Amino acid sequence: MYVYQEHDQQLLNERVAQYRDQTRRYLAGELSEDEFLALRLQNGLYIQRYAPMLRIAVPYGLLSSRQLRRLAHISRTYDKGFAHVSTRQNVQMNWPALEDVPDILAELADVQMHAIQTSGNCIRNTTTDEYAGVNPKEIEDPRPWCEIIRQWSTFNPEFAYLPRKFKIAVNAVPDEDPAIIGVHDIGVQLVHNDAGETGFQVWAGGGLGRTPMTGAVIGEFVPWQHLLSYLESILRVYNKYGNRDNKYKARIKILVKALGADKYRELVEEEFAELKDGPMTLTEAEVARIQACFTDVEYRSDVDTSELDALLADNKAFNRWYHTNTRPHKQAGYRAVTLTLKKTGRVPGDISDEQLDAVADLADKYSFGEIRNSHQQNMVFSDVAASDLFALWQELDALGFATPNLGLLTDMVCCPGGDLCALANAKSIPVAESIQRRFDDMDYLHDLGKIDLNISGCMNACGHHHIGHIGILGVDKKGKEFYQVTLGGRGDRESKVGEKMGPSFESDEITDVIEKIIGLYVEKRLENEPFIDTYERIGMDPFKEHIYG
Template identity: 85%
Template sequence: MYVYQDYDQRLLEERVAQYRDQTRRYLAGQLSEDEFLVLRLQNGLYIQRYAPMLRISVPYGLLSSEQVRTLAKVVREYDKGFCHVSTRQNIQLNWPEVQDVPDILAELASVQMHAIQTSGNCIRNITTDEYAGVNPKEIEDPRPWCEIIRQWATFNPEFAYLPRKFKIAVNAVPDADPALIGVHDIGVKVIHNDAGETGFQVWAGGGLGRTPMTGQVIGEFVPWQHLLAYLEAILRVYNKYGNRDNKFKARIKILVKALGAEKYRELTEAEFAELKDGPMTLTEEEVARIQGCFTEPAYRDDVDSGVLDKALQENRAFNRWYHTNTRAHKRDGYRSVTLTLKKTGRIPGDVSDEQLEAIADLADRYSFGELRNTHQQNMVLSDVATDDLFELWEKLDALGMATPNLGLLTDIVACPGGDLCALANAKSVPVAEGIQRRFDDMDYVHDLGPLDINISGCMNACGHHHIGHIGILGVDKKGKEFYQITLGGRGDKLSRIGEKMGPSFESYEVTDVIEKIINVYVDKRLENEPFIDTYERIGMEPFKEHVYG
């Protein structure tokens, strides 16, 4: 992973000292609430329903075991003993005290972590596929390109006060979209031309929230040398023409739709012509320097395949977990393992200090001291030898992190909702738990096959409900919590926005509605047909008729 140079670390420590003084002045009454608002947001601090929330940046989801241990220490000493993995691969603390945040940031800085640009109208965390670098389907490792973009975007003065927040994702898997580039402000797809040269297909104008849209292709093939210049050109157009008067119409997706993709491309190309071959042009030396930070670990050549085969034959529970929660690896003899944070009765995406400590130990023992956060609020040990899998599974099971439901109905993605968030119209967590408890038969859940349920407590869509096969959105009706259902969203091969099913439901009805939807699927599906394929084949009407009939 990228290791900070002296100037990186110095910049981080200076930022902590600066914010410490700003907090001191605020607490002493020398800064007003409005003056401090801007400053705290620049350091990732929100004020939520009951307490502040601190969002910690995890670039492209990658963490070292040392960083995870520091997170464990922070949540134990400054929070309530747990933290939350967000749908953009970050970490969130839900109960820090305002006066403690400078100390928290200092602890994080000691292990090259921070909360810079995790809020505010700036370029946020750069994200990618959680299996990046080990995914056998990718054409090359996208993480170096993420890091190059991160360094360009961090403290970039031209984009410190954009019309609205801005999100960039990078994908290197052909014919799939595991990084969800289709619903980001800018999506960058790594591609190769006929000559085998690396370039990028660049999308713009995707996003969820109040007006969900999928992005449009702006750059068909941008040579790698000009990646940053092209991204800057897109952002300059947005900075010039984006709506600054109405925050609900300020995202780049609104501008791309208003201008049309062709006009936006024309404006971008005009800006790009001025920037091309300038100071932002990437060199082979600089790209090689960054790529050198993402070297292969010391994989073993003596992995004993017989150990795995024996365990799969002898232990049914392990066999199920292996086929559900592990993924193919580019290296023979290795698998990527997902630690599910979706055990029934726990808040989806939450992880305790004790679990973090244990995960760090497991990363050191089984995965070369690294792990990743996922868009689905889980965690991944990316490089596990297959003859270690059974032993790892036993330890994960003892930690409550071996639930074999990855990508299945109970692997629910949910924002914290009204239990914590000041913006939420309704609670998300009780709805998720109600569905998990209703579908507690793991044999049945496995028989249903792949099925994404995503829940958001408001239109900000932090739970990505628009791209769930089944999406659940909390809405307010005269002070009461209601839930709107969408069907047919997806975020795998190509991101697509789901379709509203009809009038919303009260909270006590939601679990019954989900069961009715599942019953239609079971009745109508072809042999081994996943839910989303059944929906695309039969459409909305059979579901609507059964639910509202």
């Protein structure tokens, strides 16, 4: 993983000192609430329903065991003993005291972490596939390109005050979209041309929230040397023409739709003509320097897999976990392992301080001291020898992280909702728990197969409900919590926004509604047909009739 250079560390240390003084001035009454607002947002601090929330940056989801232990220490010392993995691969602390945040930022800086640009109208954390670098389907490792984008976008004064927040994702898998680039402000798809040269297909104008839509291809093939110049061109057009008077119309997706993709592309090309071959042009030496930070770990060539087949045959629970929670690796004899943070009765994406320490120990023992956060609010050990899988499974099971439901109905994405967030219209966590308990039969879950269920507590869509096969959105009706259901969303290569099923439901109805949706799917599906395929074959009407009569 990328190791900070001297100048990286200096920037972090200076920012901590700066924010410490800003907090002192605010608490002393020398800065007004409005003056302090922009300063705290620049450092990832929100004021939520009951307490501040600090969002900690985890670039492209990659953590070391040392960093994980520091997060455990911070959650134990300054919070209530747990952390939350977000859908942008970051980590959130939900109960820090405002006056403690400078100390927390200093603790983070000590292990090359920070909360810079995790909030505010700026370029946020660049994300990618949680299996990046070990995914046998990728054409090359996308993480160096993510790091190049991170360095370009961090503290970039031109984009410190955009019309609205801005999110970039990078994907390197040709026929899949694990990074969900289609619903990002900018999506970057690694491609190779006929000559084998690396370039990027660049999308713009995707996003969820109040007006969900998928992006459009703006650059069909951008040579790697001009990646930053092209991204800057897209952002300059947005900065110049984006709506700053109405935050609900301020995202780049509104601008791309209003102008049309062809006109937006024309404006980008005009900017690009001025920037191309300028100081942002990437060189082979600079790309090689960044790539050298992501070299392969020292894999064993003598991994003994002779006992694995017997263990799989003799132990049904291990077999199910192996086929559900592990996946192929580019290196023979290794697997990537997902730790599901979705055990029934626990808040999806939450992990305690003790568990963080335990996961760090296991990462050192089994996965070269590295951990990944996933978009689905899980964690990943990317490099586990096949001979260690059974022992690792046993240890994960004891921690509650071996639930074999990855990709299944109860592996749901869920925002904190009204239990914590001041923006939420309704609670998300109790809905998730109710559905978990209703569908706690693992045999039945596996019979149902892959179903993406996403829950958001408001239209900001932090739970990505729009792209769930089944989406649940909390809405407010005269002070009472209701839930709207969408069907047919996709967060894969097709990036499709779900369709609203009909009138919303009260909180005590929603789990029954989900059960009825699943029941109709079971009745109508063809042999081995996934939920999304059944929905796309029969359409919305049968579901409406079944639910509403």
